[in-house]
Each structure stands twice: as structure tokens, then as C-alpha cells.
Amino acid sequence: MAAETFDAIVIGSGISGGWAAKELTEKGLKTLLLERGRDIKHIKDYVNANKDPWDFPHRGERTQQMIKDYPVLKRKYALQETNLDYWVNEKESPYTEIKRYDWTRGYHVGGRSLMWGRQTYRWSDIDFEANLKEGVGIDWPVRYKEIAPWYDHVERFAGISGNLDGLPQLPDGQFLPPMEMNCAEKEVAARIKQYYKDKRAMIIGRVANITVAHEGRTACQFRNKCWLGCPFGAYFSTQSSTLPAAMKTGNLTLRPWSIVTKILYDKDKKRATGVEVLDSETNKTYTFNAKIIFLNASTMNSAWVLMNSATNVWPDGLGSSSGELGHNLMDHHSEAGANGRIEGFEDKYYYGRRANGIYVPRFRNLFGEKRDYLRGFGYQGNASRQNWVRGVAEMSIGMDMKEALTEPGHWTIGLGGFGETLPDHNNKVTLDKTRTDKWGLNILAFDAELKDNERKMRIDMKNDAMEMLEAAGVKDVKGYENPGYPGRSIHEMGSARMGHDPKTSVLNKHNQLWDAPNVFVTDGSFMVSSSCVNPSLTYMAFTARAVDHAVSELKKQNL
Numbered sequence: 001m002a003a004e005t006f007d008a009i010v011i012g013s014g015i016s017g018g019w020a021a022k023e024l025t026e027k028g029l030k031t032l033l034l035e036r037g038r039d040i041k042h043i044k045d046y047v048n049a050n051k052d053p054w055d056f057p058h059r060g061e062r063t064q065q066m067i068k069d070y071p072v073l074k075r076k077y078a079l080q081e082t083n084l085d086y087w088v089n090e091k092e093s094p095y096t097e098i099k100r101y102d103w104t105r106g107y108h109v110g111g112r113s114l115m116w117g118r119q120t121y122r123w124s125d126i127d128f129e130a131n132l133k134e135g136v137g138i139d140w141p142v143r144y145k146e147i148a149p150w151y152d153h154v155e156r157f158a159g160i161s162g163n164l165d166g167l168p169q170l171p172d173g174q175f176l177p178p179m180e181m182n183c184a185e186k187e188v189a190a191r192i193k194q195y196y197k198d199k200r201a202m203i204i205g206r207v208a209n210i211t212v213a214h215e216g217r218t219a220c221q222f223r224n225k226c227w228l229g230c231p232f233g234a235y236f237s238t239q240s241s242t243l244p245a246a247m248k249t250g251n252l253t254l255r256p257w258s259i260v261t262k263i264l265y266d267k268d269k270k271r272a273t274g275v276e277v278l279d280s281e282t283n284k285t286y287t288f289n290a291k292i293i294f295l296n297a298s299t300m301n302s303a304w305v306l307m308n309s310a311t312n313v314w315p316d317g318l319g320s321s322s323g324e325l326g327h328n329l330m331d332h333h334s335e336a337g338a339n340g341r342i343e344g345f346e347d348k349y350y351y352g353r354r355a356n357g358i359y360v361p362r363f364r365n366l367f368g369e370k371r372d373y374l375r376g377f378g379y380q381g382n383a384s385r386q387n388w389v390r391g392v393a394e395m396s397i398g399m400d401m402k403e404a405l406t407e408p409g410h411w412t413i414g415l416g417g418f419g420e421t422l423p424d425h426n427n428k429v430t431l432d433k434t435r436t437d438k439w440g441l442n443i444l445a446f447d448a449e450l451k452d453n454e455r456k457m458r459i460d461m462k463n464d465a466m467e468m469l470e471a472a473g474v475k476d477v478k479g480y481e482n483p484g485y486p487g488r489s490i491h492e493m494g495s496a497r498m499g500h501d502p503k504t505s506v507l508n509k510h511n512q513l514w515d516a517p518n519v520f521v522t523d524g525s526f527m528v529s530s531s532c533v534n535p536s537l538t539y540m541a542f543t544a545r546a547v548d549h550a551v552s553e554l555k556k557q558n559l
Helices: 015-026 064-069 081-086 123-133 144-158 185-196 238-248 297-307 388-393 398-404 452-471 536-555
Strands: 004-011 031-034 254-255 258-266 271-281 284-297 336-343 358-360 379-383 411-418 428-436 442-447 477-483 516-521
Touching: 004 015, 004 442, 015 031, 015 238, 015 284, 015 536, 031 284, 123 144, 123 358, 123 379, 144 185, 144 238, 144 536, 185 358, 185 379, 185 411, 185 452, 238 254, 254 297, 258 284, 258 297, 271 516, 284 297, 284 536, 297 442, 336 379, 379 452, 411 452, 428 516, 452 477
Parallel strands: 004 031, 004 284, 031 254, 284 516
Antiparallel strands: 258 271, 271 284, 336 411, 336 477, 358 379, 379 411, 428 442
16 A cells, blocks of 8 residues: 655644644645544543542542552552543553653543643743753753744643743743632732742742633633543643644644554655554554654653664664663652641632642742752642541541531642752663563663752752741641652653754754754653753744744755
8 A cells, every 4th residue: 555645744642743733734734643542532522521529430539440450650649530541551551660750641632731730831041041051961952032932822822821920030921811819829929928028939820721712712610620621622732722723724634543653764865754653453554654754752752753763874763873862851850848727718718629729930049049959949739728528537427527517627738849850861761672562562661760969959849848838827837758759740851852963962953853854853852951840831832933944944845
């Protein structure tokens, strides 16, 4: 059978893959979007979106069988009954842990854009310049002024609600009206502002949940069921946003159940010619050709595709000429912070379940302040009132217990840190040539860990959270610091970093493979450092920018 030919192929349909498909099709390119898992149709396939806890056999909780079947997912909050089919079948798709790495995956159309936390923040030049100034890793080939217009571009379409806060370490964006802090959060924020004399701030989170009708989508209803799929399209996902836009052009072909096993390379032309696809339902192999290829399979899987695309030119994989493919793996380290009890708001409550929280932007190692580690961290959290669930631990019984649980409990507030992880060549992912998955394909092996810089930072992540809450008058403050294994923040980055020099990087400043310039990698793989803010907005901006460059180069016949 002759191979089908397209102008462009996009591998992966998550946040960055959806953006690549939208931008390519809107620029007139006939585009094939490949997804290794099943299709999930917007609204129609959100089968649990309108269910209440009592509608599930086990009230939405995990069962012993689930714990047995999902040895990795059980380590996280994500393992529960309500959206179990959104997560990868770990028996079919295992991986090797040389060192513990909690890899959380979703193999379906939309990928983790259906389950993400939606916190969206811009980087600043503090982030883009840090590696060069501190002699860490390699220098970013891009600065804020180059990417700022693309932040504008993706924010306007995606719909980001937030406040204009005027913070140099956290640039403002093109925001929809912000969500509102509740009464307790406002008071704690005011006390922190006063105590630290504006050197620390607590703001409402900047979140990809729209607060007004936008791009044909309905405003957030404050149900806080985002991880079940949103029938209102109120949060940004491939299904609600980029896929409909791409389909509208008439230029998109979507093919689920398509595992891309390799990118095909012509060593004479020094260009990729297409991809080889294994149909995950039939096990048949197909070839698709294209002028340009966007690799957006997610940080780990994109590295896997490149490593599995080995040729006699590059036996370690396409893009491996620098020796950096698969290396410099990063994830934000988390699970350190504090919580406590707030007094004085016993007569107050809030309306609905806001799908957002508060954010404390980075304040360490900024503006002359210096610690015994590099970079910094931010906090995410919220204040809320205890509900009837607190009764599970109560000792009382009968009428007294029932009456007590008709009233809300006391107010609590928590701050959880997200810290920057430095790039390190020794933190890596490789192909395990001794183990295969359901389809007979070699799986990935993880060899990454927190280093001394992260361990030192975690002490401040705990202690600073305690200090801030106590300064704000919060009672019974308790700090915590769990091991914080890589992967737990689900913000994996690195593995195919961009740079100035093909000897030290996998991609150039436009996300092109040095080894095959018609291949673009725009998911978390390209990241040169990790900042401490959620990275998805940066993936979106770089993807749109890379498509613009790719189409320009295509017109010039440079690809």
C-alpha cells in the first residue's frame, strides 16, 4: 500500500500537539494528527462529568483491585474510580525505574490536557537568563522579549483568567477577569503583604478556566470536576479548544490508535521523510509521509520516539549527535509546605467549588536576597472550611454527631511548594533493551533523582510556608516535607533541550532538530531549565512560534 502524504504530521494530541495541529491547519497545511490511544469526543465521551460521588459503585474511591493493577498511579491522588480510564494501563505500558520516578500518563486524544491542573504562568527573563548567569547547564537561546508576543497569542485563544499583579518575576498576561479569593484567603494575603512589606505576595491563581464566555465556550460553573472532562468547555483542553479550531479548517485528519514507532530519515537529503505507525488495535504497520513533522508525544515519549528512530548515521537515535538526547530530565519537586487553622470567619462561607486556588510567587534568590542554593520556589494552595467528611474521624455517634455535621467545620489553609529543579546531565531516560510492552516495543528506563540543590531548597519550602502562615495569624501551623520523588508534580521537562550549539543541544532556538531541520519538538522535551512555575503555557507559546517559523521556512523551500 502506498504511503499517504501530508504537508505536516503532528505526533501526539495533548496540550502542545493540539496547538501544533491548530496552527498548522490554520496556515493552510494538510495535517495528520496521530494519537497512540483512543479517541475521546468532546462532551459525548465525558461519561462521568455529571455524576455525584454516590453514583459510583465505590463512591469514587480506589479499590484493592485498582491498587494492584496500578502500582505507580497508586502513589498519587490520581488513582480513583471517577476517571480511571483516562490513565495508562500500566500492565500494557510498563517502564523501568533504575531510580524511583512516578510517571503519570494519559494515552488518548487530548492526553493530559483533559486532566491537567490548569495553572498557567509566564516565564520572565529571570528564568531565561539564570543558566547563563549562574553557569548551570547551557544558556537558553531565547529571551522573554522574543516569546512574549507568543504568550499573548496563546493566552488570547486559550482563555486565562488572572489578575494584573505587576510582579517582575511573574509577568502579567492577556487575562480574562480573575476568580476571587474567599474571605479567609483575602485576610491572609493582606497580612502577608503587610508583614513582609510587599516583598512577598499571595495572589489568586492564573488558571486556564474561563470566567466569561470565550471562543464559543461557556464560563466556568465552579463545579471543580475538571478532571472528568468539562461539558461546558470551560477549561482549556485539546477537545474544547484547539481540536475544534483545527477541524474547522477542513485541513486536519485525526488518527487515534496510532503508535509512532519511528521517524523515517533520508541520510542523503538530511531530512525526515515521514513516520512509521503501529496500529495499536490491529498491530498492522503503516507509513505516512510529510514535509514537516512536529513531535509532541510528551517529554518522555518524544525522547522514546527519537531514540527508537536510530539509523546507521545515529545509532543512539535521531537527534542524538550531541550526546544529550534523553538527558537533563527535570520535574518540579513538591510535597513540602505547611497548613493550619484560621479563626474569625465562623460566620462566613463561599459559593460553589472554585476550580482554582491561591499562588505565592517566588521570592527566594531574587532582588539581592541570597540563599545557600540556586533558584527558588512558589506555593499553590487554598483556604476552605471543613465539611461533613470530617465526621469520619469523630468519636461521637447518633443525634449529636448528625447535628454537628449539618454545620461546616473550622477554616483551614494550606501552602504546597513547587521548586525548581536544575538540569543535570546525569538525570536521564534511556531505552531498556531487555523489556518490552504489550506491542513488543522496548520500554523506557528512568535514572533521575533530586540533587543537593533541591534538597537544600526543600528545607525553605517547608519552613517559609510555616513562617508565612504564622505571620498571618494562622493557628496550629504544621509543616511537612515528603520525599518529593521526581515525577510527582507531573511537570516533566528536558530530554531534548534546545540551545545555541549542536554539540551541546538537541534542538536549535526554533525547536528544530539539528540533525533533521524539518522535525520540530515543542512539548516539554525542549526545556533548558525548569523555572518553578507550571510549564504548559510556555509549551503552547513555543509551539505556536515554531509553527510560524516552520511554515515560513517551508515557503522559502528551506525544509
